[in-house]
Amino acid sequence: MKTTINKLILSITLILSLFSCNKEEAEPNAITTVSTIAGNREEGTADGKGAAARFFGPRGVAIDAQNNIYVADTRNHRIRKITPDGTVTTLAGTGEEGFAGGLRQNARFNRPSSLVLDPQGNIYIIDMGNNCIRKITSDGQVSTLAGSYYPGFADGKGSLAKFHSPRAITIDNANNLYVTDTENNAIRKITPDGTVSTFAGNPYKYGSADGEGKEATFFYPLGIVSDGHGNIFVADNGNRKIRRITLNAIVSTYAGTGTPGFSNGEAQSAQISPNGITINKQGDVFVTDSYSLIRKITPSGQVSTLAGSTPGYQDGNPMEAKFGAPKDLAFDKDGNLIVADDYNNCIRKITLPK
Numbered sequence: 001m002k003t004t005i006n007k008l009i010l011s012i013t014l015i016l017s018l019f020s021c022n023k024e025e026a027e028p029n030a031i032t033t034v035s036t037i038a039g040n041r042e043e044g045t046a047d048g049k050g051a052a053a054r055f056f057g058p059r060g061v062a063i064d065a066q067n068n069i070y071v072a073d074t075r076n077h078r079i080r081k082i083t084p085d086g087t088v089t090t091l092a093g094t095g096e097e098g099f100a101g102g103l104r105q106n107a108r109f110n111r112p113s114s115l116v117l118d119p120q121g122n123i124y125i126i127d128m129g130n131n132c133i134r135k136i137t138s139d140g141q142v143s144t145l146a147g148s149y150y151p152g153f154a155d156g157k158g159s160l161a162k163f164h165s166p167r168a169i170t171i172d173n174a175n176n177l178y179v180t181d182t183e184n185n186a187i188r189k190i191t192p193d194g195t196v197s198t199f200a201g202n203p204y205k206y207g208s209a210d211g212e213g214k215e216a217t218f219f220y221p222l223g224i225v226s227d228g229h230g231n232i233f234v235a236d237n238g239n240r241k242i243r244r245i246t247l248n249a250i251v252s253t254y255a256g257t258g259t260p261g262f263s264n265g266e267a268q269s270a271q272i273s274p275n276g277i278t279i280n281k282q283g284d285v286f287v288t289d290s291y292s293l294i295r296k297i298t299p300s301g302q303v304s305t306l307a308g309s310t311p312g313y314q315d316g317n318p319m320e321a322k323f324g325a326p327k328d329l330a331f332d333k334d335g336n337l338i339v340a341d342d343y344n345n346c347i348r349k350i351t352l353p354k
Helices: 002-023
Strands: 033-038 058-063 069-073 078-082 087-092 112-117 123-127 132-136 141-147 166-171 177-181 186-190 195-201 221-226 232-236 241-245 250-255 274-279 285-289 293-297 302-307 326-331 337-341 346-351
Touching: 058 123, 058 337, 058 346, 069 112, 069 123, 069 337, 078 112, 112 166, 123 141, 123 166, 177 221, 177 232, 186 221, 221 285, 232 274, 241 274, 285 326
Parallel strands: 058 112, 058 326, 166 221, 221 274, 274 326
Antiparallel strands: 033 346, 058 069, 069 078, 078 087, 112 123, 123 132, 132 141, 166 177, 177 186, 186 195, 221 232, 232 241, 241 250, 274 285, 285 293, 293 302, 326 337, 337 346
């Protein structure tokens, strides 16, 4: 009996080993470890330090100059803050689904999914369920920058604009915001005065065509990031591609074949199912993949797996670590990746070498 059990354990180990080898063509010693900063997999709304805190489906992360992490705690309808020592507090939102501005403690959101900070310390939030972009000023006032609650499509200023289930947001060096307007299959641009225009994509047609501005098409775009040099990268989830948009709104395919599956290698032949996206100063693009993996795309066009194995929850060795539907990700000031691990109700960290 004992021999049979030992053989079974050995067989399972070999299978998992083969799976790991098939998944990974990356840099085995390139990262230190995967750890959990806050949350302990149990859904809830508790503030506290580290594992004592609770989240419910966190999707968005952003980091300020002091290394504080801001979290779009989606199913709690709140914005949370994590200090560098891992202490979690509620920054804004009552926790009740709704639509209300004013003092941050009294504000209401409906499934906030992404957020970004400007140099002045203002926080811009994708309020997905309210089809709006909200703003929290440095003095704690919540207002609506653009959008009008009801779903639709319209360019214009402030409440004259309409979105349909926007998902992610980024900011460029001129303080313009860019939004993935997911159900409209478009990338929208918001100037600092709240004027919304369609930067790329056609809300009346989905697809994967490259081209200029509205001639290009997207299909269910999710994550978005600015590289600081005028280029925007989009996690085009429905097309299973990473798209690149230049300052002049020229859209091209940066990585991905568009076919279902998983494979590393050359960017144009790799298979990828992107959710969130970020970029470092060296131009490496990092993506959360629907296969519960973290992928990396170098400027030379090589796609590899940075961390993750099978879906689940496990810290430690990056190739053995497990994530549960990771969504957004962002770099902290020490050059480590912070990941919103949606299904695990946790905020994770991938420590990178200095």
